[in-house]
Amino acid sequence: MNLRRRSSLLLAATLVMSDVLLLPASEIPLDARRSGYDFMSRETRAMQDDDTSNPATLWVLDGEALWNAKAGTAQKSCADCHRDLSSMKGVAARYPAFDDKRGKAVDLESRINFCRIDHQQAPPLASESREMLALSAAIARQSRGEPIAPDESKMAATIDAGR
Amino acid sequence: MARALINIPPKVKRGEVIEIKTLISHVMETGFRPSNTGQLIPRDIITNFTCSYNGEEVFQSTLYPAIAANPYITFFTVATESGTLTFQWTGDNGYSVTETAQITVE
Amino acid sequence: MSTTTRRRLMQGAGALAIAGPLAVTLVRSARATPESMQQAIDKIVGSGKVTKGKIAIDIPPLVENGNVVPLTVSVDSPMTGDNYVKAIHVFNEKNPQPHVISIKLGPRAGKAAVSTRIRLATTQMVVVIAEMSDETLWTDRAECIVTAAACVEATL
Numbered sequence: 001m002n003l004r005r006r007s008s009l010l011l012a013a014t015l016v017m018s019d020v021l022l023l024p025a026s027e028i029p030l031d032a033r034r035s036g037y038d039f040m041s042r043e044t045r046a047m048q049d050d051d052t053s054n055p056a057t058l059w060v061l062d063g064e065a066l067w068n069a070k071a072g073t074a075q076k077s078c079a080d081c082h083r084d085l086s087s088m089k090g091v092a093a094r095y096p097a098f099d100d101k102r103g104k105a106v107d108l109e110s111r112i113n114f115c116r117i118d119h120q121q122a123p124p125l126a127s128e129s130r131e132m133l134a135l136s137a138a139i140a141r142q143s144r145g146e147p148i149a150p151d152e153s154k155m156a157a158t159i160d161a162g163r
Numbered sequence: 164m165a166r167a168l169i170n171i172p173p174k175v176k177r178g179e180v181i182e183i184k185t186l187i188s189h190v191m192e193t194g195f196r197p198s199n200t201g202q203l204i205p206r207d208i209i210t211n212f213t214c215s216y217n218g219e220e221v222f223q224s225t226l227y228p229a230i231a232a233n234p235y236i237t238f239f240t241v242a243t244e245s246g247t248l249t250f251q252w253t254g255d256n257g258y259s260v261t262e263t264a265q266i267t268v269e
Numbered sequence: 270m271s272t273t274t275r276r277r278l279m280q281g282a283g284a285l286a287i288a289g290p291l292a293v294t295l296v297r298s299a300r301a302t303p304e305s306m307q308q309a310i311d312k313i314v315g316s317g318k319v320t321k322g323k324i325a326i327d328i329p330p331l332v333e334n335g336n337v338v339p340l341t342v343s344v345d346s347p348m349t350g351d352n353y354v355k356a357i358h359v360f361n362e363k364n365p366q367p368h369v370i371s372i373k374l375g376p377r378a379g380k381a382a383v384s385t386r387i388r389l390a391t392t393q394m395v396v397v398i399a400e401m402s403d404e405t406l407w408t409d410r411a412e413c414i415v416t417a418a419a420c421v422e423a424t425l
Contacts, residue, residue: 055233180379239380
C-alpha cells in the first residue's frame with residue numbers, strides 16, 4: 001500500500017482508538033494517575049514529610065504573615081474577609097476553577113490577584129514572586145492530603161483547548 | 164518574612180541530650196554556576212553558623228559552597244538549664260542573621 | 270590553489286583542531302580531584318596519623334539530584350570533659366572545591382552527630398576527618414552515585 005494510504009489508515013486508527021478511550025493516546029486514565037510523591041526516593045519523601053526540614057515551610061510561614069497583613073488602598077488583609085487561614089481548607093484542591101464573574105477558568109494565583117484587585121484595591125502580585133509563592137503555598141497547605149479535584153463541568157472548552 | 168526555622172523539643176529534662184534542627188532561607192550561590200551570558204554568577208553563601216546557649220558557644224560550623232541552598236543543619240546539645248539559645252548565620256556580602264529561641268529545662 | 274598553500278591550510282586547520290577543544294576545557298572552571306582533596310585534608314591533619322574508624326557516614330548510595338543530598342555524620346565518643354570530638358571536617362572528591370563543612374564541638378554537645386544537605390557535582394567519595402580531644406585523628410569515607418549534577422550546571 002502506498003504511503004498516503006498507510007498514513008490515512010493510521011490516522012483513522014488513532015482517531016478510532018481515541019474515541020474508544022475518550023482520551024488522546026498521551027493522557028493517563030483517571031484511575032491510573034499517581035502523585036509525584038509515589039515516584040520520589042526515600043530521602044526526598046523524608047524531606048517533604050518533615051515540616052521542620054522542608055524549605056517550603058519558610059514560604060508557608062511567610063504566607064501566613066501575608067494573610068494577616070493589611071494591603072492596598074482598602075487597607076484590608078485576607079483575614080479581614082476570609083477569617084482564619086484554615087477556612088481555605090479544600091480550596092486549592094478545586095483549582096483551576098471557573099470564575100463566573102470573569103467567564104473563564106482561572107488558577108489559584110490568578111484568583112488571589114483578583115481578590116487583591118477587587119477587594120483590597122492592591123496591585124496584583126507578580127507570578128512566581130516570593131509573595132505570590134508564599135501566599136499560594138500557605139493556602140495550598142490547607143488542602144494538604146486532599147485529592148486535586150477541579151469542577152470540570154463548566155470548563156469543557158478550556159480542557160479541550162488544552163488537549 | 165520568615166527566614167529561619169528552628170526546632171527545639173518543647174519540654175526537656177535537665178541533662179538530656181537534645182537535637183536542634185535549623186533551616187534558613189538562603190540561595191547559597193556557589194560561584195561556579197554560569198549565567199545565561201556564560202559569565203559565572205558570583206559566590207554568595209553563608210560561611211558561618213553558630214549556636215550559643217545562654218551566651219556560651221555550643222556549636223560552630225564553617226560552611227562551603229557544597230552546602231545545599233536553604234541550609235539545613237541539625238546538631239545536639241546537652242540541656243543544662245532553661246534560657247535562651249542564640250543562632251547566628253553570617254556570610255558573604257555582609258550577610259548576618261540572628262535568631263533566638265527559648266528552651267525550658269525541667 | 271597551489272599544493273603548498275593547501276598544505277599550509279591543512280596544517281593550520283590541524284593545529285586549530287587540536288587547540289579548539291583544549292581552549293574550551295581551559296575556560297571551564299576546574300574540578301577538584303582526589304589529589305586536591307588530599308591536599309585540603311593534609312592541611313587539617315598535618316603530619317598526624319589518621320586511623321580509619323569511629324565515624325558513621327549516612328548518605329544515600331544513589332541520588333537523582335546532586336543539589337540536595339542528605340548527609341548525617343556521627344562520631345563514636347562519650348563526649349565527656351576529657352574525651353570528646355573537637356572537630357568534624359567533611360571533604361568531597363570531585364566538586365569544584367574540596368570542602369563541604371567543618372564543625373567545632375565540645376563536651377556540651379552531648380553527642381557528636383550532625384545532619385545537613387550537601388551538593389555533589391558527580392558520583393564521588395565523601396571523606397570525613399574527626400579530631401579528638403586527645404589529639405587523635407579518625408577518618409572514614411562513603412560513595413554517593415549522582416544522576417543529576419550540582420555546582421556546574423547552568424540551571425538549579
